[in-house]
Amino acid sequence: MYKLAPSILAADFSKLGEEVMTIEKAGADYIHIDIMDGAFVPSISIGMPIMKSIRDKTKCIFDAHLMINEPIRYVQDVYEAGADIITVHAESCNHLDRTIKRIKELGAKVGVALNPATPLNVLDYVLDELDMVVIMSVNPGFGGQKFIPYTLEKTKQLREIIDKKKLSIEIEVDGGITLENVAQVMEAGADVFVAGSAIFTGDILENTVAFKEVLSHVSKGAKSR
Numbered sequence: 108m109y110k111l112a113p114s115i116l117a118a119d120f121s122k123l124g125e126e127v128m129t130i131e132k133a134g135a136d137y138i139h140i141d142i143m144d145g146a147f148v149p150s151i152s153i154g155m156p157i158m159k160s161i162r163d164k165t166k167c168i169f170d171a172h173l174m175i176n177e178p179i180r181y182v183q184d185v186y187e188a189g190a191d192i193i194t195v196h197a198e199s200c201n202h203l204d205r206t207i208k209r210i211k212e213l214g215a216k217v218g219v220a221l222n223p224a225t226p227l228n229v230l231d232y233v234l235d236e237l238d239m240v241v242i243m244s245v246n247p248g249f250g251g252q253k254f255i256p257y258t259l260e261k262t263k264q265l266r267e268i269i270d271k272k273k274l275s276i277e278i279e280v281d282g283g284i285t286l287e288n289v290a291q292v293m294e295a296g297a298d299v300f301v302a303g304s305a306i307f308t309g310d311i312l313e314n315t316v317a318f319k320e321v322l323s324h325v326s327k328g329a330k331s332r
């Protein structure tokens with residue numbers, strides 16, 4: 108099954124709990140939580156207290172995306188705040204292997220995100236340790252940006268590698284996903300789709316249902332791969 112991961116970066120924080128309950132009701136699979144430090148990426152977003160405050164509002168999986176330098180310093184706090192999946196950027200870890208191991212020791216699932224221009228081969232030696240790879244389809248730091256088309260090819264290449272090695276790793280694509288381009292991202296081989304502005308602008312319930320409708324249309328088995 109394809110999964111939808113609404114990014115709360117685009118939510119109305121004055122009613123975050125309510126909005127999270129709305130997207131769960133409409134079928135969201137993961138709640139994508141963008142944590143930014145103002146150093147690895149230009150923006151500062153939200154942190155552990157906000158995560159904790161919504162943890163009891165939903166049973167959805169918390170998919171924490173750490174856009175922070177040396178995230179190993181915070182993975183325990185993020186786990187304790189309720190994260191089920193913790194994703195770090197390959198570019199922000201001095202010791203990626205150690206960071207992956209630390210997340211696994213905590214008992215969380217582990218993801219590694221790659222900026223648009225980062226090649227897939229940085230994952231060559233750690234791929235089989237991962238539960239998720241996040242292909243950034245925008246340069247991280249802001250919601251509401253335009254999808255970068257060349258990341259479709261990168262997603263296809265990663266799909267081939269994962270299938271060839273028979274690994275059970277989810278490919279999540281993050282940034283600029285809309286109802287207009289989501290089918291292309293599905294065709295490229297993604298499993299999980301992050302959408303911020305396209306979900307939280309306008310009617311949140313209707314937008315979530317519309318995404319779920321598209322994602323349920325093409326069954327994975329029916330795809331060429």
Ligand SMILES: O=C(CO)[C@H](O)[C@H](O)COP(=O)(O)O
Nearest residue numbers: 247248250251282283303304
């Ligand atoms: O990681 C992110 C930004 O760094 C966001 O999750 C991403 O951009 C989703 O927002 P939108 O759908 O508005 O592009």
